[in-house]
Amino acid sequence: MRQEIYIANLKESMKSLRAQRHDFISHLQTVYGLLQLGMNEAGLEYIASVCKEVRQPTRIIEVSQPALAGLFQAKAAAIEEKGVSFQYEINSDLKGLLLPPTDATSIFGNLLDNALEATLAGTPGGEKRIWLRIYNEGNCHCFEVGNTGPVIPLELQKKIFARGFTTKKVDRESHGQGLYIVQKLVKANNGRVEVNSSDQGTVFTVKFPIFSS
Numbered sequence: 688m689r690q691e692i693y694i695a696n697l698k699e700s701m702k703s704l705r706a707q708r709h710d711f712i713s714h715l716q717t718v719y720g721l722l723q724l725g726m727n728e729a730g731l732e733y734i735a736s737v738c739k740e741v742r743q744p745t746r747i748i749e750v751s752q753p754a755l756a757g758l759f760q761a762k763a764a765a766i767e768e769k770g771v772s773f774q775y776e777i778n779s780d781l782k783g784l785l786l787p788p789t790d791a792t793s794i795f796g797n798l799l800d801n802a803l804e805a806t807l808a809g810t811p812g813g814e815k816r817i818w819l820r821i822y823n824e825g826n827c828h829c830f831e832v833g834n835t836g837p838v839i840p841l842e843l844q845k846k847i848f849a850r851g852f853t854t855k856k857v858d859r860e861s862h863g864q865g866l867y868i869v870q871k872l873v874k875a876n877n878g879r880v881e882v883n884s885s886d887q888g889t890v891f892t893v894k895f896p897i898f899s900s
Contacts, residue, residue: 714737718733718734721733751781751782752784752786752788753788754791754792755795758792758795759775759819765803766803771806771807771816772815772816773817773818773819774816774819775818775819776818776820776821777820777821778820778821778822779821779823779828781821783897784897785876785895785898786876786895787876790872790875793872794868794869794872794873794893795830797866797868798865798891798893799819799832800865801865801866802832802889803817803834804836805834805836805837805889806834806835807836808836808837809835809836809837810837816834816888817833818831818834819832819833824894826897827894827895827896827897828894828896829892829893829894830893831890831891832890833889833891834889835888836889838884838885839882839889844884848867848870848880851864851867852866852867869891869893873893873895878894878895878896880892881894
């Protein structure tokens with residue numbers, strides 16, 4: 688299961704890169720056309736707008752863990768393609784994080800997919816936003832994945848990590864695995880995961896111990 692999720696995330700990253708390559712070629716052709724028409728000022732304005740557009744998503748690859756950098760980049764693109772705002776705040780270099788790449792992509796891939804699904808299921812016309820925070824607290828690396836989807840009742844918060852549990856009434860067999868996998872892998876890596884849900888949003892917080900070299 689972990690390997691399948693890892694491969695799926697890699698495919699998603701490649702899909703995102705191919706889309707970016709296609710867009711880049713289109714941008715070059717547009718600039719070339721403007722220059723041929725002698726519209727130099729318009730060409731400069733177009734280049735400036737493209738630079739502004741691509742600067743935001745590329746900042747996220749500053750995460751020092753390559754697997755996480757690639758995952759976050761791909762998920763950010765996928766989230767924004769759905770019309771959902773993606774925000775992030777990174778205040779840790781993740782030094783001392785001993786988390787295998789396949790486990791990392793499975794954990795945070797599932798959490799971000801779950802966040803997107805929840806956000807899209809929210810109130811029509813309501814705020815659609817997903818956020819990621821990475822910071823250190825005490826002797827732990829902390830990751831927060833939040834969304835503005837429907838509130839999860841307290842009684843369900845105690846059940847959502849159970850294998851096979853889902854609130855969906857259709858295609859139940861293919862759901863109810865993501866959060867179970869998250870909790871299983873987090874525990875296997877000496878971490879813990881918590882959920883807090885209110886009118887302000889639903890936040891999953893994952894904490895791993897910082898190991899000194």
